[in-house]
Amino acid sequence: MLNLNYFIESIPNIESNEELREPQIIAYQRTYEHFVMNKERNHAIIVLPTGVGKTGLMGILPFGISFGRVLIITPQLVIKDAVLDSLDPEHPKNFWLTRKIFERFEELPSVIEYESKTSDWALEQSNIVILNIHKLQERLDSALIKRVDSNFFDMIIIDEAHHSTANTWETSLAYFSNTKVIKVTGTPERTDGEKIEGQLVYKYPLSQAMANNYVKSLERIHYVPDQLFFTIDKNDNTLFSLEQIRDMNLKDEDWITRSVAFSEECSLRVVEESIKILNEKRSTGVPHKIIAVACSIWHAEQLQRLYEKNGQDVALVHSKLPKEELNIRLRSIENHKVQVVIHVAKLGEGYDHKYLSIAAIFRPFRHKLPYEQFVGRVLRAIDPDEVQTPEDNIACVVHHKELGLESLWKFYKEEKEKSDVIKYIRDDDPLLNDRVSQKKIEKHTGSVFEDGKGSVERDSFIDTELLKERERRQKIEADKLKKLKELLPNIPDEALLQMVRREEEGSPSSKILRPDKYLFRKMRNLDDRIKKEMVPEIILEYNIPMDGSQLSISKLFTGKYKWISKKVNNNAGMLATYLEYRLNEQVGISDRSTWSPEEYDSALNLIEDLFILVKKILDSEHK
Incomplete structure (x- = not known):
């Protein structure tokens, strides 16, 4: 039986745990003070930069605070999968064990991933439920809020909480109105200016994360052309210099930056510079990669051709890809089959691959939030035991000077300056407000041509030392x-x-930590016993052709089971169908997705009796 007081009665190693990072511990303490000591009911907001340990923080937040089940909501599948992998008790790198929150397997909470086929039993047996926000949508019959009471959870943790003002989020939080809500994010500002509801209980500045070497150092390298020439109309061969465009006010800055972005000639210079940096980094043997961001799928395909012409293997990922093809390309990244990753609105927040070390920007960003999210993809630090030189943990941002990104880089410049003086956590530091023009962008562009060799300018972010020691297996x-x-x-x-x-530990654990997988394994074991063991054994023992239909005249397929031989046209299929159908009859429930563990245990015994029966009938027929 599930212990609903698990998070209160457990004794995790948190506050004196040297395996946890300081911001994780402090964020936990501030949240505990908010809900337990101050008895606040306001939503708690926690701000941690990318790479500092948001997922680990979510893993410790319920302890001592939640008096029941915990729901973790993520805004997209990539983030959901990352959170699930980290908190899955059966994963080799389970957070609670690798970070020594607990020493023994059976001390861990039970965790499930909610899907439309998740059984009521699995839900009831879970301490933590993890799902993507789409599984909460009211329009879906399988929506979680249609499956559980409003008091089913005592705590809700929202990852990437700047999304939480959307309708689906608000509807869900209104349904679970008495639940403690914690919102965790690395980018609390929204592009629409709307505020996240709740009380800021803790904020860990990026500058502090850099100073403590929790994330990569960063430098900006932009390509500076000697001369740029534009056509106002693509059908007109008249060329104007960049200075003429600005001095004569022929076009605005948005038009200039978009024209540069779509210029193949300008893009090629950035491609070549990013490859040069990549080759320098990869010379150490560490599989560094470039991640590039494009304006559109068409634009990304243009960039792919440029990188491939320069000898690079490329994975292009975008939202229009079929799921199977997307997974293939993501695996090629994880398995180091490519050197360049190009994305269009796909690998944003939540995608973590520590070997992404060069951010190549080929589009103008109008707002700070998407710019920060993209730069965040290269900030995750590479483990010290993999690092060969300090350069391995310095990431580079590369772009053309005339993309108009100077004001956005200013944020990082100021964070660098703060990192020099920050010694302690300051949770009330104001976020930088970098206002961006909201005026309408002119959609068409002009052709852009360069003259001269151009140059690059480096802008160092921060000079840090690598962490001396990190946890080894x-x-x-x-x-x-x-x-x-x-x-x-x-x-x-x-x-x-x-x-x-x-x-x-000396004894097996009887605690079920993944109820959803537990049932799936029982279902798979039963299916394997029938289809991979029993049917092949019968086919071989009685020398029955697998794809023939001789068994259609067997006593097995008479009376109420005659339909099987008419519906299935091969011996192996007839045997499997017979065993499956007879088993469902004896259990009394045809839909196995609703079976309880006890019903699966019973079925495993019943199938053995049916197997004996089938062999007895075939024995009589093959004398």
């Missing part, structure tokens, strides 16, 4: 895992890891 556990892998090569690493941990 425990050698004893790694050795045991390696030996088990040699003995059991076909068993997944996750299962082997649990075997190692349970062996160390």
Whole structure:
């Protein structure tokens, strides 16, 4: 039975845990003060920069604060998957164990990912439910708010909370109106200026994260052309210099920056510069990569051609890709099959790949938020045990000077200056307000031509030292895992890891930490027993052609089961269907997605009796 007081009765190692980062501990303490000591009911807002440890923070926030289940809401699938991997008790790098919040497997909370097929039993057995916001939409019959009571959760944690003013979020929070709500974000300002509801309980400045080496250092490199020439009309060969365009007020700055962005000649210079930096970084053996941002899919394809002509393997990702193809391209990034990643509104917040070290910008940003989110993709630090030189943890932002990004870079410049003097956390530091013009952008552009070789200008962000020490995997556990892998090569690493941990603890854990996976495994085991063991054994034992139809005249398929031989046209399929159907009959429920663990256990016993029955009938027919 689920212990609804789990988060109150557990004894996690948080406040004196050297494996946690200071901002994680302080953010936890401030949240505890907000809800427990001050008994506030306002939503709590926490601001942590990208790469500092938001997911880990979400993993410790419920302890001592939540008196029941916890719901974690993410704004998109990429973020949801990242959060689930980190908090999945069965994942090899589970946060609570790797960061020594708990020492033993059975101490962990039970976690499920909510999907439309999630059973009521799995929901009831969960301490933490993780879902994407779309699973809360009222228009869906499978929406979570249609499945549970309004008091089902005692705490809701919202990741990337600057999205939380949208209708679906507000509807959901209104439904769970008595729930403690914590909003975690790295970018609390919205492009529309709308404020996030709640009380700021803690903010950790990016400058502090840089000073403490939690994230990469950063420098800006922009390409400066010797001369730029524009056509006002693409069909007109009259050329105007950049100075003439500005002095004669022929076009505004938006037109200039968009024209530069779509100029293949200007883009090529940035492509070449970014590749030069990449080659320097990759010379250490670390698989650094470029991440480039484009204006549109067409524009991204143009950039892809430029990078490929310069000898680079490219993964282009955008929202129009089929899911299967998107996954293939994402895997090519993770497996280091490409050197360049180009994205169009796809790999924004929540996408983490620490080897993204060069941000190549090919579009003008009009607002600080999307600019910061893109730059944030290259800030995640590479582990010290992988770093070969200090350069490995210095990221570069590369772009053409005339993209008009100077005012946005100003934010990082000022953060650098603050990082020199910040010694302690200051949760009341004001965020920088970098107002951006909201005027209408002229959509058409002119052709742009360059004259001369041009040059590059470097603007250092901050000069930091690498962290001296970071957590390494425990050698004893790694050795045991390696030996088990040699003995059991076909068993997944996750299962082997649990075997190692349970062996160390002296006894197996009876606690179910992934109720959704627990049921899925039982379903899969039953399916495998029928289709991968029983049916093949019968086919071989009685020398029955797998794809023939001889069994259609067997006693098995008479009477009420005659329909099987008419519907299924091969012997293997007939046997599998017979066993499946008879089993469902005996359990009494045809929809296995609704079965409880007890019903699966019963089914595993019943199928063995049915197997014996089938063999007896076939024995009588094959004498």
